[in-house]
Amino acid sequence: MRTLSLTLLLLPLTGGAAVKSITTVAELQTALSSAKAGDELVLEDGTYTVNANLNCAAEGTQAAPIIVRAKNRHAAVVRFNAQEGFKVSGRYWTFDGLTVEGICSTDQACEHAFHVTGHAENFVLRNSRVRDFNAQLKVNATKNGSGVWEMPHRGLIEHNEIYDTHARATSTPVTKLNIDTGDDWVVRDNELHDFSKQGGISYGAFMKSGGKRGLFERNRVLCVKDQPAGDTRIGLSFGGGGTGNEFCAPAFDPQVPCSPEHTDGVIRNNIVANCSDVAVYLNKAANTRVLFNTFVGTTGVDYRYAASTGEAVGNVLTGVIRNRDSATGTQGNNRSGVATSTFASWYVAPLKGDLTLKGDVSSLIGAAPRNTLAPEDFCARARPASATLGALEHSLGDCPANTGGTPDAGTGGATDAGTGVDAGTGTGVDAGTGTTDAGVVPDAGPEQDPSGDDEDDGGCSASPGLLPALLALLTPLALRRRARR
Numbered sequence: 001m002r003t004l005s006l007t008l009l010l011l012p013l014t015g016g017a018a019v020k021s022i023t024t025v026a027e028l029q030t031a032l033s034s035a036k037a038g039d040e041l042v043l044e045d046g047t048y049t050v051n052a053n054l055n056c057a058a059e060g061t062q063a064a065p066i067i068v069r070a071k072n073r074h075a076a077v078v079r080f081n082a083q084e085g086f087k088v089s090g091r092y093w094t095f096d097g098l099t100v101e102g103i104c105s106t107d108q109a110c111e112h113a114f115h116v117t118g119h120a121e122n123f124v125l126r127n128s129r130v131r132d133f134n135a136q137l138k139v140n141a142t143k144n145g146s147g148v149w150e151m152p153h154r155g156l157i158e159h160n161e162i163y164d165t166h167a168r169a170t171s172t173p174v175t176k177l178n179i180d181t182g183d184d185w186v187v188r189d190n191e192l193h194d195f196s197k198q199g200g201i202s203y204g205a206f207m208k209s210g211g212k213r214g215l216f217e218r219n220r221v222l223c224v225k226d227q228p229a230g231d232t233r234i235g236l237s238f239g240g241g242g243t244g245n246e247f248c249a250p251a252f253d254p255q256v257p258c259s260p261e262h263t264d265g266v267i268r269n270n271i272v273a274n275c276s277d278v279a280v281y282l283n284k285a286a287n288t289r290v291l292f293n294t295f296v297g298t299t300g301v302d303y304r305y306a307a308s309t310g311e312a313v314g315n316v317l318t319g320v321i322r323n324r325d326s327a328t329g330t331q332g333n334n335r336s337g338v339a340t341s342t343f344a345s346w347y348v349a350p351l352k353g354d355l356t357l358k359g360d361v362s363s364l365i366g367a368a369p370r371n372t373l374a375p376e377d378f379c380a381r382a383r384p385a386s387a388t389l390g391a392l393e394h395s396l397g398d399c400p401a402n403t404g405g406t407p408d409a410g411t412g413g414a415t416d417a418g419t420g421v422d423a424g425t426g427t428g429v430d431a432g433t434g435t436t437d438a439g440v441v442p443d444a445g446p447e448q449d450p451s452g453d454d455e456d457d458g459g460c461s462a463s464p465g466l467l468p469a470l471l472a473l474l475t476p477l478a479l480r481r482r483a484r485r
Helices: 002-014 025-033 340-346 465-484
Strands: 019-022 040-043 047-052 054-056 066-070 078-079 083-090 094-098 099-102 112-117 122-125 129-132 136-138 154-159 161-162 174-178 184-188 189-192 201-208 215-217 218-222 232-238 266-268 271-273 281-285 289-291 294-296 300-304 309-313 322-324 328-332 346-350 354-357
Touching: 019 025, 025 040, 025 047, 025 054, 078 083, 099 112, 122 340, 136 465, 201 281, 281 289, 300 309, 322 328
Parallel strands: 019 040, 040 066, 047 078, 054 083, 066 094, 078 099, 083 112, 094 122, 099 129, 112 136, 122 154, 129 161, 136 174, 154 184, 161 189, 174 201, 184 215, 189 218, 201 232, 215 266, 218 271, 232 281, 266 289, 271 294, 281 300, 289 309, 300 322, 309 328
Antiparallel strands: 346 354
16 A cells, blocks of 8 residues: 555656647746656747747656647748757657757857657657758757766657758857767658758768668758858768768777777668769778669769778669779769769659659669668668669659659759769869868767856756655655565
């Protein structure tokens, strides 16, 4: 009975999660500052202009995540005039259906919409539209109070549109999804487009800094779509531009080289188009599988440096798959060197990612055995035993996910980033072999807090509440009473 009484006493405490309607920035700050496991913060339709970073430090759980969502998808617009938006350091936070945009007067001032650090495991961003930041998502390890590095594992980024409305004028990295450290991150079913750094190199997404088992699947990455072409643009990467040794897992030691940058990554069933450089760049990426992707108007796939190993199978691409600087990737059943004109004869608008069929692709159908690591296609349809090369299983016909956006920056002549200045094989800026080299310029790792303290943040550094303290007090009492019986 006493044990049952203790359970009944704790029930109201664990059942205190709430659904909270948010209509103002002040209400959002208050709800975040008092957040606890199971809370659901619902943003009503409207615009929320925020002039400070918002700390999200409360701890959710697997059974009771903390959810921040729009009541109606994309109708709640959160506008940040701040270097960072949501700074997530607690476990199990989910952001769903938001529109988040940077509105800083200079690009350097709007770094991240979401900065996920430390032990912020199981972060989720889904169904959202995020635009105009240098890195819409930044993920990195941080030291805890005991000086131990903690990493945010098992993140999920799905069904989002992530892009910029202009080339970024900044000295900091421009990568739409910048995932440093952390294992088992999944990036799937996203639309990444129009990313560029003025005079520099940009990426659609990368994972690096000692992470493991990352997955990129069913994404459409358009380096150029609605905005003008220019500068050096790379689609997806494991390894990115490298990491400073002191920020690289597991050693976090300036004297220990960051190699490999990533291990056991998979890139499957993606469409990457209209990039001035490679669709996939593998920098010290061990045992990486590049499987059944379609790469249009790019220079192909680069495995680079001795730590880069793995295989490329079932891909269809404009460029080539190559090993550089002692890399040892293998390849089989790919169709490389496909001209953009050939892609244009097969599909409605391939340079904008629309692979709706219009021509004869019979040469691709049944050309490779189904790979156990890529059992589905871009539209999440099961592949047959003899599979179609590329991201789409054409034996099953078209699917709604085939179509891309509207204006095609890659079909209008001189502005085609896939056929004009080639940063990967020509004499211009080469992200892999030239003076500006995406393979050897390390990202310094976690950014410093620009404010120097957290007092100017949005007031939403949430506490976990009274439950942990009460549990700590009551549980020993119950156990002691059981021992006396």
